[in-house]
Amino acid sequence: MANRTVKDAHSIKGTNPQYLVEKIIRTRIYECRYWKEECFALTAALMVDKAMELKYVGGVFGGNIKPVPFLCLLLKMLQIQPEKDIVVEFIKNEDFKYVRALGALYMRLTGTSVDCYKYLEPLYYDYRKLKRIDRNGAFHIVHMDEYIDELLREERICDIILPRIQKRSVLEETNILEPRVSAIEEDVDEVESEEEEEILKQEVKKVVPPAPVKENKPPRLSSPHRRRTSPRRRENHRHRSPIKRRSRSRDRVDKRHRSPDHKHKEDDRYKRNNKKIRYDRDDDRHRKRHNERDRHHRDKDRDLRGHRDDRKDGGRDDKREERRDDKRDDRREDKRDDRREDKRDERREDKRDDRREDKRDDRREDKRDERRDDKNKKSTNSSAEQEIKVANELRAKLGLAPLKP
Numbered sequence: 001m002a003n004r005t006v007k008d009a010h011s012i013k014g015t016n017p018q019y020l021v022e023k024i025i026r027t028r029i030y031e032c033r034y035w036k037e038e039c040f041a042l043t044a045a046l047m048v049d050k051a052m053e054l055k056y057v058g059g060v061f062g063g064n065i066k067p068v069p070f071l072c073l074l075l076k077m078l079q080i081q082p083e084k085d086i087v088v089e090f091i092k093n094e095d096f097k098y099v100r101a102l103g104a105l106y107m108r109l110t111g112t113s114v115d116c117y118k119y120l121e122p123l124y125y126d127y128r129k130l131k132r133i134d135r136n137g138a139f140h141i142v143h144m145d146e147y148i149d150e151l152l153r154e155e156r157i158c159d160i161i162l163p164r165i166q167k168r169s170v171l172e173e174t175n176i177l178e179p180r181v182s183a184i185e186e187d188v189d190e191v192e193s194e195e196e197e198e199i200l201k202q203e204v205k206k207v208v209p210p211a212p213v214k215e216n217k218p219p220r221l222s223s224p225h226r227r228r229t230s231p232r233r234r235e236n237h238r239h240r241s242p243i244k245r246r247s248r249s250r251d252r253v254d255k256r257h258r259s260p261d262h263k264h265k266e267d268d269r270y271k272r273n274n275k276k277i278r279y280d281r282d283d284d285r286h287r288k289r290h291n292e293r294d295r296h297h298r299d300k301d302r303d304l305r306g307h308r309d310d311r312k313d314g315g316r317d318d319k320r321e322e323r324r325d326d327k328r329d330d331r332r333e334d335k336r337d338d339r340r341e342d343k344r345d346e347r348r349e350d351k352r353d354d355r356r357e358d359k360r361d362d363r364r365e366d367k368r369d370e371r372r373d374d375k376n377k378k379s380t381n382s383s384a385e386q387e388i389k390v391a392n393e394l395r396a397k398l399g400l401a402p403l404k405p
Helices: 023-031 032-035 042-053 069-080 082-092 095-108 112-126 142-152 166-175 183-205 231-239 244-259 260-400
Strands: 130-131 137-141
Touching: 023 032, 023 069, 023 112, 032 069, 032 137, 042 069, 042 095, 069 183, 082 095, 095 130, 130 142, 130 166, 130 183, 130 260, 137 142, 183 231
Parallel strands: none
Antiparallel strands: 130 137
């Protein structure tokens, strides 16, 4: 009786409100100590006091699936089904954050999609910390806005499968909800407007200076004796290396002082050197070709020798390997046969032992039956004899003839 839903409760999502929690978890909640002691005969008015005592949120933990008080109070709310105004007051409560978390989860389970967006989205601006317990019993810190985001986006929270709700974009297209404006966008707009105002102020402060007036001076006449170099030429002279200057000057001097005979001698030397280079190249090519041919022939000879050796010894080696393989196969087959025979012998011995035990048991039972029969016969005979004695005594008193046994 204590676990039944209230008679006046309305069905949610077409089922009993308590069925929104899975059966295994629901039975664990009914069996836990907190449910039996703290949630018994709990009303909507007393629910607030119990919710104010909560210290963390979560589902079940441990190997034996132990539910937390937060989940027990949620199931109690589904059982007694408080009014919507009470749930809204739970959500709007700013003093106790776990009361707000409990009301938000109940609204997500039982409310429509419009109510969920209407009452839960304002909680995005709540950045307080919540303690959450996981399956291993360890605590983690979660912020309230993250908890609300999981309620609206995830499919499962606190080991409870959340019912599906319509997407916000669909409700905005049908003009049921107004488009949501996040706080970040408002801050970004304010920062951008402030930056634009500062830029405008700086532009106003800047005044364009008047253009300078050029004086008409007579041009200077360059003297023929003195010629100034431009700054670029000076820089180029500075960065030039002295080695290049010297090499250029020497080449120019050599070219100036060379005679035509000297030129012819240099040409002859150049031609001779070119011829020598050509001859050397040709010799190198011929040597490479001969070396490649010799290598090719050597490789062929090696291959032929290897084939001959393989032919000579190949038959013997193959036969030896075949014999070894045959011996290995025979050994393996013998081992297999031995194992099979051993198994057969074991089975036979087991059967023999079973038969012997069965015979022994049969003999024992037969002996027991014989003993019982003997006892029964003796008891029946003794009882019959006693009856006959009693009857004979009565007959003797009455003067009748005695009965024969």
